Amino acid sequence: MSSNLNNKNKSYKKIVLAYSGGLDTSVLIPWLKENYGAEIIAVSGNVGQASELEGLEEKALATGASKLYIEDLTKEFVEDYIFPSLKAGAAYEDYLLGTSFARPLIAKRIVEIAKAEGADAICHGCTGKGNDQVRFELAIKAFAPDMDVIAPWRFWELNSREKEIAYAEAHNIPLKINKETNYSKDKNLWHLSHEGLDLEDPANEAPLNKPGFLELGVSPEQAPDTPEYVTIHFEKGVPTMVNDQQLEPVEIVAVLNEIGGKNGIGILDIVENRLVGMKSRGVYETPGGTILYAAHKKLEEITLDKETSHYKDQVAHKFGELVYNGLWYTPLRKALSAFVDSTQETVTGDVTLKLYKGNIIPASVTSPYSLYSNAMATFDEDDAYDQADSAGFINLFGLPLKVRALNNMALEQNEGQSFPDVE
Incomplete structure (x- = not known):
């Protein structure tokens, strides 16, 4: 894959463009031509970006594209990217990876089309300050290592969103935004992100109650005054039912988005550490995903043993970093998924959560593989646990402390010395 700086002056016969119809890619078609x-x-x-796809083909052709492929990737997105990350419990600084695990999938399909079309370059509209450029290009490297990539944000003259809007207006390119509503957004079935404008200053409160800002739900203040209960059934870590209704994977996320959204669930306002080194402030809406993560974690509480659960937390952290950093198609991510799958053999059962004004409150969890024992844990009289055994356990567990203290006493008596204070 050639250096993007050198590609500025190269000539190409056919370029495949990653096209969303948003501001960046809307101006890219005429600019590339x-x-x-x-x-x-x-x-x-x-x-799963829904209405954002409406009128896309007409717009792409009108602005100079020879054709537009609209590839339905929703099923693959949920089953092969979202659910493996859910089973891992993967997150990055509390962010549930909505954009992060969509980009590798989209890029993979773009490479397949570029090869089929005989294209000699792939273009994306990611900025040189963002994470998506890495996610797209690492996927391209994985499947088309010799393909040229054009990344205009690294060298073009339209180096601000205001200049892009002016270019679009001058070329009669229709936009759904203006200078006043120019948030940078990314939407898919899993989430919606908001960046830019007043959000760029962390001193500014996010306008959650501003009409039109939130799209997947409402703010906690605007949520109903009565709680709503939702029950999710899992089979080996994968959600299969919501409120006793069997649903397909895509339907599960969609239904929980609706339930979570109206109850103000899954709004995250965060200053995150981008892969490229800077901090960035964003607001994320992930209503259904937040419910699924909470339910899955609750089920693991009773179905995983202590050592597996604690080690899996470490794996979740690394898994989240890999996904965020665009390293989905790597041997390590694949190996971590194999470990995660082995831990999910017993993660089967039902979790009921109470949703109230942005809060998720556990209500019930059951599983045929539960490791929780009422007989062991009860404060009432029982025959399952001999409390006298705890004395021997404590003596052995505390033996290093006892030995240290005895040695310390001997040092003080004989030489007036002691071990460093541990308080």
């Missing part, structure tokens, strides 16, 4: 004179083939990956 003006600067490269190549045929532009647009590709949009449908990962």
Whole structure:
């Protein structure tokens, strides 16, 4: 894959563009034609962004693309990317990876189309300050290591969203935003992210109650005054039912988005550490995903033993970093998924959660593989646990402390010395 800086002055016959129809990619079609004179083939990956796909083909063709592929990737997105991350409990600084695990999937499909079309370059509209450029290009490296990549944000003259809007207006490119509503957003079935404008200053409170800001739900203040209960059934770590209704994977996320959204669930306002080194402030909406993560974690509390659970927490942290950093298609991520799958053999059961004004409150958890024993844990009289055994356990567990203290006493008596204070 060639250096992107060198690609500025190269010529191409056919360029495949990762096309969302948002601001960046809307101006890219005419810009690429003006600067490269190549045929532009647009590709949009449908990962559940719903209404954002409406009118996309007409817009792409009207602005100069020769064709537009709209690839339905929602089923694969949920089953092969979301659920493996859910089973791992993977997150990055509390962010549930919505954009992070969508990009590798979209990029993989773009490579497949680029190869089928005989394209000699792939273009994306990611900025040089963001994480998505890494996620796209690492996936391209994995499946088309010799493919040229054009990343105009690294060298073009439209180096601000205001300039992009002006370019779009001058070229009669229709946009759904203006200078006043110019948040940078990314939407898929799992989440919606908001960045830019007043959010760039962490001193500013996020306008959660501003009409039109939140799209997947409401703020906690606007949520109902009565709680709502939701029950999720898992089979080997995978959710299969909501409120006793068997649903397909995509339907499960959609249904929980609706339930969580109206109860103000899953709003995260965070200043995160980007892969490229800077801190960035964003607001994320992940209503259904937040419910699923909470339910899955609750079920693991009674189905995983202590050592597996604690070690899996470490794996979850690493898994989340790999996904965030665009390293989905790596041997380590694959190996971690194999470990995670082995831990999920007993993660089967039902979890009931109470949702109230942005809060998720556990209500019930049951499993045929539960390791919780009422007989062992009870404060009432029982025959399952001999409390006298604890004395021997404490003597052995505390033996290093006892030995240290005895040695300390001897040092003080004989030499006036002692071990360093441990308080």
